[in-house]
Amino acid sequence: MLTLKYITENSEEVIVRLKKKNFDGATIIAQVVERDVLRKSTQTQLDNTSSEMNKLSKEIGLLFKQGKHAEASTAKERTAELKESVKVFDEKLSAIEQKLNELLVLIPNLPHASVPEGKHAEDNLVERSGGVMPTLPADAVPHWDLAKKYDLIDFELGVKISGAGFPVYKGKGARLQRALINFFLDSAREAGYLEIQPPYVVNAASGYGTGQLPDKEGQMYHCTIDDLYLIPTAEVPVTNIYRDVILDEKELPIKNTAYSACFRREAGSYGKDVRGLNRLHQFDKVEIVQIQHPDKSYESLNEMVNYVQTLVEKLELPWRILRLCGGDMGFTSAMTFDFEVYSAAQQRWLEVSSVSNFESYQANRLKCRFKGSDKKTQLCHTLNGSALALPRIVAALLENNQTPEGIRVPKALIPYMGMEIID
């Protein structure tokens, strides 16, 4: 969330900038500002009353020590009223703070100045693109047919065991998964990321820390008996490592990578583009996360985008990078680049990565701060990106590389696959 201080001190600017995200913030910002004034005055009242109370208590203690029991009893009587006031102010303050917090989580992050205007995905700008569009044989088929032909993925079996959206990878299909995961992890490590193996279920505090809760509760699988959530991305557990942490400036940037299975309920997204591997309830992904100094977070964003680009290039897929417009960006992001690869048989661009700078929006919730040489504590900037999500990469690899002899394995993957062709 945005910091209360920033909102109250720059309320006009905040309202203007939020417009780019198609968010009309005038009313809610006004409510925040109003309640903040109330918060401050209530806090002052509470502090003053508590202060009096503390003073009086000390006096009573002193009187008792001196054996002046009568005077102590008289003093005690005076505390009753104060005590009541403290209680009233305290409850009032808590109520105000709770309401303020409820308002704050409804306000999205401010888009960076370079984020283009726009309302929908069609307004995103193509930043750059590369790779060679494949020329497919006349009888080319989409990946779900190829998966069946070479017995790589069994969607029906997944339905039997779990339900739609839980495919079973078999044989060379399973091996391809493992090859991609290892390729992505090794590449990330070589790029300076520390490999992490996080838990796949998280508590509510973690879900709240990265913003999945409370707004996106319905999108996560919830184990109610233990009140734990299946992670929708490794971003959640990895970023929460740094919840309630004050880092030393010298530790920045922190670069972590993690493979995890990802679980998404995808409630309400049935019917559209869900065939094959395009949209799943469980999928595999390698994530990269950075915690960075605010002055350098856009350098890091750039670095991360360039890094992801090397991955799609090594996989020899046609790719393009989109600079998301204000209306298509995530709630918590200040700037996002999406990566898409072309899936030739479906003749569609598939999103395979989303790289974002959250600036201090996420860090404010997480209370992830750093202390510099000036001894001042301030919020870090957090960034993350997929590097990469597997299913759509697999879809594009299968479709684009289909030949009469089988599926050609890109050079970079051959050592991981142990074969040049899937047949």
Add this chain to the structure above:
RNA sequence: GGAGAGGUGCUCGAGUGGUUGAAGAGGUACGCCUGGAAAGCGUAUAUACGGUGUGGAAUCGUAUCGAGAGUUCGAAUCUCUUCCUCUCCGCCA
């Protein structure tokens, strides 16, 4: 799952109702000392919010001793709830 012990500052560790935001030690930072270093000496070393205030120097107040609630004029210290850790037993990959 059963029985017991415990959760205090960057770390260790004292503290069982009254100037305890918290002894002591270690670590770290700065200063002194030294040709340099060690030792030694001195100083500093949490966070959040609020008030006064300045070139975001200071200074005061409030809250925080796992978390939440309670008892009390007053709680790190007592009570309850909850989470977590450790030991023993049971079960098990």
